[in-house]
Amino acid sequence: MKLSLCSSFLLLPHSTAADLVLRAGQTVCRGGTQRPCYKIIYFHDALRRISFEEAHQACRIDGGHLVSIESESEQRLIEKLIESLLASDGDFWIGLRRKEEDVDNSTECQGLYSWSDGSTSKFRNWYTDEPSCGREICVVMYHQPSAPAGVGGSYMFQWNDDRCNMKNNFICKYSLEKPTAASEENSQVDVVTGSLKPAFPEERIKEDANETLKEPREPVLSLVYILIPSIPLLLLLMVITAIFCFWLFAKRQVA
Incomplete structure (x- = not known):
């Protein structure tokens, strides 16, 4: 044997x-x-x-x-x-x-x-x-x-x-x-075999905190995803505005 x-x-x-x-x-x-x-x-x-x-x-x-x-x-x-x-x-x-x-x-x-x-x-x-x-x-x-x-x-x-x-x-x-x-x-609570890891109170608090932090992050990320494609258009508008302002300033100087 x-x-x-x-x-x-x-x-x-x-x-x-x-x-x-x-x-x-x-x-x-x-x-x-x-x-x-x-x-x-x-x-x-x-x-x-x-x-x-x-x-x-x-x-x-x-x-x-x-x-x-x-x-x-x-x-x-x-x-x-x-x-x-x-x-x-x-x-x-x-x-x-x-x-x-x-x-x-x-x-x-x-x-x-x-x-x-x-x-x-x-x-x-x-x-x-x-x-x-x-x-x-x-x-x-x-x-x-x-x-x-x-x-x-x-x-x-x-x-x-x-x-x-x-x-x-x-x-x-x-x-x-x-x-x-x-x-x-x-077997539902056996900590010898390691089959189930007990959830201690402090760990549960940390998990809740992480989930709470995730909630505000999602709208922020969504806003970023919306703004990124708009950056070229914003830059173009800024350039046009700067040119227009410069043209008005130059016109006033001539007058």
């Missing part, structure tokens, strides 16, 4: 959830152009990381969804993108979760999870003894390179259910499907 890795992720040390989508960087697509495409959003400052719902909304506004991982090959692809970050500890939200009404305190809740983008994929990559069920209903991909290995090995890229209000990094996916309604609405 060929990928374009240029600008595949962005380190965001000083971003907030509010301006996240506006600064989320470029996408990585298969073959450079083919979908699905991905964004790996990593916050170096752990205090800037966000909840599952905030991440879900950020991806939707940007025209995608939290990532659905539908095969082992796609899992390995995501791992390579994250490894490219050379980042420190920090798990990543993916788009897998249970509905709150499906809360189950047993350990047999694996079949209750679904993908937020509607994918029906049954592929799972749980860490040993996960999911733990209970109140932990949203899913992260582990990324804890400095943590000691557990019973299932190092905590790297396996999945774990977690509380949805925990603060993490996240991964967006942009599929072949039509963008969501939320993304279509956002």
Whole structure:
């Protein structure tokens, strides 16, 4: 699988959830152009990381969804993108979760999870003894390179259910499907892609002033266009008047 890795992720040390989508960087697509495409959003400052719902909304506004991982090959692809970050500890939200009404305190809740983008994929990559069920209903991909290995090995890229209000990094996916309604609405004011340039008040004032100046110019230009062809005739009249005046002056001198 060929990928374009240029600008595949962005380190965001000083971003907030509010301006996240506006600064989320470029996408990585298969073959450079083919979908699905991905964004790996990593916050170096752990205090800037966000909840599952905030991440879900950020991806939707940007025209995608939290990532659905539908095969082992796609899992390995995501791992390579994250490894490219050379980042420190920090798990990543993916788009897998249970509905709150499906809360189950047993350990047999694996079949209750679904993908937020509607994918029906049954592929799972749980860490040993996960999911733990209970109140932990949203899913992260582990990324804890400095943590000691557990019973299932190092905590790297396996999945774990977690509380949805925990603060993490996240991964967006942009599929072949039509963008969501939320993304279509956002495209009208999206300043990231540069597709629409916002009209600031001062710019609008300048435009109005320019239009106001154009209005008086048009009659002036029209008058000029009328006068230019008349210049030879005016010159002739001036010459005749000068000759006539000179003739009258000369006649008076003789008399």
